[in-house]
Amino acid sequence: MEKTQQIKTILSEKPVNREITVRGWLKSKRDSKGFSFLDVTDGSCLNGLQILADSSLSNYHSDISRLTTGCSIEARGLLLPSPAKGQTVELHAKAINVYGWAPPESYPLQKKHQSFEFLRSIAHLRGRTNSLGAVARVRSRLSWAIHQFFQERGFFQIHTPIITTSDCEGAGEMFTVTSLDLQKLPVAGGAVDYCQDFFGRQASLTVSGQLEAEAYALALGNVYTFGPTFRAENSNTSRHLAEFWMVEPEMAFCDLENDMNIAEELLKFLIRDCMENCAQDIDLFARFVDKNLTAKLLNVVQYDFIRISYSEAISKLEKADMHFTFPVAWGIDLQSEHERYLAEKLFQRPVIVTDYPKGIKPFYMRLNDDGKTVAAMDILFPGIGEIIGGSQREERFELLKNRMEESGITLENYQWYLDLRRYGTVPHAGFGLGFERIIQFVTGMGNIRDVIAFPRTPGSASV
Ligand code: 4AD
Ligand code: MG
Numbered sequence: 001m002e003k004t005q006q007i008k009t010i011l012s013e014k015p016v017n018r019e020i021t022v023r024g025w026l027k028s029k030r031d032s033k034g035f036s037f038l039d040v041t042d043g044s045c046l047n048g049l050q051i052l053a054d055s056s057l058s059n060y061h062s063d064i065s066r067l068t069t070g071c072s073i074e075a076r077g078l079l080l081p082s083p084a085k086g087q088t089v090e091l092h093a094k095a096i097n098v099y100g101w102a103p104p105e106s107y108p109l110q111k112k113h114q115s116f117e118f119l120r121s122i123a124h125l126r127g128r129t130n131s132l133g134a135v136a137r138v139r140s141r142l143s144w145a146i147h148q149f150f151q152e153r154g155f156f157q158i159h160t161p162i163i164t165t166s167d168c169e170g171a172g173e174m175f176t177v178t179s180l181d182l183q184k185l186p187v188a189g190g191a192v193d194y195c196q197d198f199f200g201r202q203a204s205l206t207v208s209g210q211l212e213a214e215a216y217a218l219a220l221g222n223v224y225t226f227g228p229t230f231r232a233e234n235s236n237t238s239r240h241l242a243e244f245w246m247v248e249p250e251m252a253f254c255d256l257e258n259d260m261n262i263a264e265e266l267l268k269f270l271i272r273d274c275m276e277n278c279a280q281d282i283d284l285f286a287r288f289v290d291k292n293l294t295a296k297l298l299n300v301v302q303y304d305f306i307r308i309s310y311s312e313a314i315s316k317l318e319k320a321d322m323h324f325t326f327p328v329a330w331g332i333d334l335q336s337e338h339e340r341y342l343a344e345k346l347f348q349r350p351v352i353v354t355d356y357p358k359g360i361k362p363f364y365m366r367l368n369d370d371g372k373t374v375a376a377m378d379i380l381f382p383g384i385g386e387i388i389g390g391s392q393r394e395e396r397f398e399l400l401k402n403r404m405e406e407s408g409i410t411l412e413n414y415q416w417y418l419d420l421r422r423y424g425t426v427p428h429a430g431f432g433l434g435f436e437r438i439i440q441f442v443t444g445m446g447n448i449r450d451v452i453a454f455p456r457t458p459g460s461a462s463v
Helices: 007-013 116-120 130-152 210-220 256-277 279-288 293-302 310-319 336-346 397-406 411-422 435-443
Strands: 018-032 035-041 049-054 072-081 089-100 203-205 222-230 243-252 306-309 351-357 373-381 385-392 428-434
Touching: 007 018, 007 049, 018 049, 018 089, 035 072, 049 072, 130 222, 130 256, 130 279, 130 435, 210 222, 210 243, 210 411, 210 428, 243 256, 243 435, 256 279, 256 293, 256 351, 256 373, 256 385, 256 428, 256 435, 279 293, 279 435, 293 435, 306 310, 310 336, 310 351, 310 373, 336 351, 336 373, 336 385, 385 435, 397 411, 428 435
Parallel strands: 049 089, 306 351
Antiparallel strands: 018 035, 018 072, 035 049, 072 089, 222 243, 243 428, 351 373, 373 385, 385 428
């Protein structure tokens, strides 16, 4: 099969008076006397290419006149300047072949507007719509930009395991991975005997690559992971998935301050990159999904993020002239209503909250000198809430061991992690960026299920 140019390239280079071939799917067809206009997309960009199909084509009556939305075709012809408004070039077809039909009586993607809820029920086809296609392109660009950001700064990518025996966040929200026969589970002492399982112990899908990334930060300096993570938490919200992707940089010889600086730089870099390189798709979201999108994006890239401590945040919340469902007091975990108040009402821009009480944060965060708080930082975004969670890690052996014991962690399973403090320990820090949450912010999409191709949420994993 001859190599075809993508419509994106054709529309940007406009090689008029040259013969070209395009392949793609029909978005719509308009018939006139003696010819038809076909609007064809190949997914490479939002715009389709207009194809003029004259009734003198040999298969005009047998094929072309029967084309409907969703049919796949190949068209060869001359690219010429278009006399009509709406496009600068159009293809005058010399030959059109049909690859596949899409019977309109059953093809679910017709031209009319379809809700995101409905599109979720046909996840395997929704990438063909303008909006979900644009999300997929933005997602791909952001993924590339993440690698670019870290690679340009000398970070090494580490592939951390998906199957793990460590619970990084210690929240007990892990999916067990087993090859045991669920109808005949081996039992020892009243509990499932995982010694007989595939790995000889209980294993799970990872909730984070952080602990393993720490091992490599203490070998290569600056590293990052970027992969899928899994949480069996029963959160049915527009911000939670059971399977989501996370970017986790980990930096040796780094404190909380530098950790925050890198995180802020990364978020601004990603948003700027998308505004530049996905302008057409972002414009679609600004027109049809969130009218204030451009202002919201600029608001993040143009100003410094607010940085306040958890204790300051609590006192601001206590003084707020707003009723919260969850009462505010020092020691509580910030709820989404509190996060929204800070980022959307009070400061109206991203807020980095630091130094949380140790009781509401995982064991690995570094204890501050006050003995009550840890060197944690969460970045809260307007409209999103927490987009990044990070911390300086506890690098002191005794203190880490104490916190692990306090948290009820089985030390036996974490000797390897303690080794990192036994041998050549150094101050280090890192954070986790929820990949879908940054895509939500950049696209303005309200529901996280619409920024990942095949979402997994409680009660739902079709396709
Ligand atoms: O705050 P979290 O739980 O932090 C960690 O997992 C650390 N190990 C990261 C680190 O320091 N290396 O998760 C990090 C981010 C959150 O801020 C949020 O953006 C996203 O991951 N996230 C989720 N995104 C979608 N669905 C979920 N269920 C998420 N849980 C967390
Ligand atoms: Mg968090």
